[in-house]
Amino acid sequence: MALIVMKFGGTSVGNVERIRNVAARVIRTQQAGHRLVVVVSAMSGETDRLLTLAKDLSSTPNSRELDVLLATGEQASMALLSIALEEKGHPGRSYTGGQVRILTDSAFNKARILEIDKENILNTLDEGRIAIVAGFQGVDQAGNITTLGRGGSDTTAVAIAAALKADECRIYTDVDGVYTADPRIVPDARRLDRITYEEMLEMASLGSKVLQIRSVEFAQKYHVPLRVLSSLEEGTGTIICDEDENMEQVVISGIAHNRDEAKLTMKGVPDKPGVAYKILGPIAEANVEVDMIVQNVAADKTTDFTFTVHRNDFKKARKILEEIAKQLGATEISGDERIAKLSLVGVGMRSHAGIASKMFGALAEEGINIQMISTSEIKISVVIDEKYIELGVRTLHSAFGLESTAGK
Ligand code: ADP
Ligand code: ASP
Ligand code: MG
Secondary structure, three states, X not given: OOEEEEEEOOHHHOOHHHHHHHHHHHHHHHHOOOEEEEEEOOOOOHHHHHHHHHHHHOOOOOHHHHHHHHHHHHHHHXXXXXXXXXXXXXXXXXXXXXXXXEEEOOOOOOXXXXXXXXXXXXXHHHOOOEEEEEOOEEEOOOOOEEEOOOOOHHHXXXXXXXXXXXXXXXXXEOOOOOEOOOOOOOOOOOEOOEEEHHHHHHHHHOOOOOOOHHHHXXXXXXXXXXXXXXXXXXXXOEEEEOOOHHHHOOOOOEEEEEOOEEEEEEEEEEOOOOHHHHHHHHHHHOOOXXXXXXXXXXXXXXXXXXXXXXXXXXXXXXXXXXXXXXXXXXXXXXXXXXXXXXXXXXHHHHHOOOHHHHHHHHHHHOOOOOOEEXXXXXXXXXXXXXXHHHHHHHHHHHHOOHHHHOOO
8 A cells, every 4th residue: 555645736725626626636546545645735825815914014024923824824725625525425634734743943934844743644544534734834842833935835745755755745736747947938848757856956946936945855865756747637747756867868858947036246346355255244144045146357456246146135135235335345236136047957968068058049049148157067047137038948948949859
């Protein structure tokens, strides 16, 4: 008897009819002879609705109370699914993160899972029931409710699968797998049968929000067989797994894009040792994460220092920079919130030359200016003007022939 963790996202439990469909799907899977743990997200739009209510009351809502509020979305879904299952003669038992005891650290709004108590879940399965767990939430050592960051139900599912050593973790969503690019932007994007953990990790961190990054990290670390598939249609979806020889022949697996970043530049900084540290030290102390960094030296021995941050941190980072600029004697600060990051991802890049030049050539032909570049072994990212991002994604998708041959 296999143990399977099934996770249903917000759209999949978005109304009563869909919850009924999920219940039917769960029952079919159980009848195929599996023991099941089902993780659910809040109904689509619910987390945003709750966030808006809190933000209407305060521009900086207390982070502990925000987690108490946001966790209610998933709590409603788990109870509704349990009711739907019982109505079809298959009783389940639902648990909040705190009731399972998904222990997390105390970083409200972005907590990390430390440990999962298996007892309640296993007892429920032993009684022949389906265990239903609220995604996205846990509890800290002091008993405070915590949440795991947007998209965190994926991580709940994979972490439970890892703790129980499940045979598979299935992420059911509104697309039938992981595609070569976001199918909402590239209509002829192609579903991948398989993708490596490493590539999925890059895709997720570069903006493909089909899976939360941490869920992929967990899956890779604990070797959880992970599959993304549609909650509406039958199908085999996409398997996320370790690399095998076959996969190395594919040069580019996918294209990711991200509109969440903003760019800051400090101009005319004296070019001396320690400057980068003086600029980025205070930014890090303010808990602002920096992504790409570029430093150019001009003929007059000054340098322009440019970096990107999350768009939500733009104003905070700019304020800090203005202070530092005075101390360093920099001539100017400029910023741009209308940028986007466009990335090519593929393990095959390791053994193929000329990918970057082909990428830059394709963008140049469309007149898309590249503002910043960063590379790693299996990805190349560029920062471009946000207004060209969709064109950029489509241009690269066709330049690398992803619609038909998966980048071979
Ligand atoms: P859920 O509510 O089920 O968690 P999400 O909205 O978090 O669903 O994730 C699914 C969405 O991810 C899809 O609707 C799709 O638009 C988007 N997406 C972005 N990049 C990709 C990709 N490469 N492959 C598939 N989906 C992608
Ligand atoms: N409900 C949460 C969100 O909207 C968590 C999730 O759906 O995974 O981000
Ligand atoms: Mg999601």
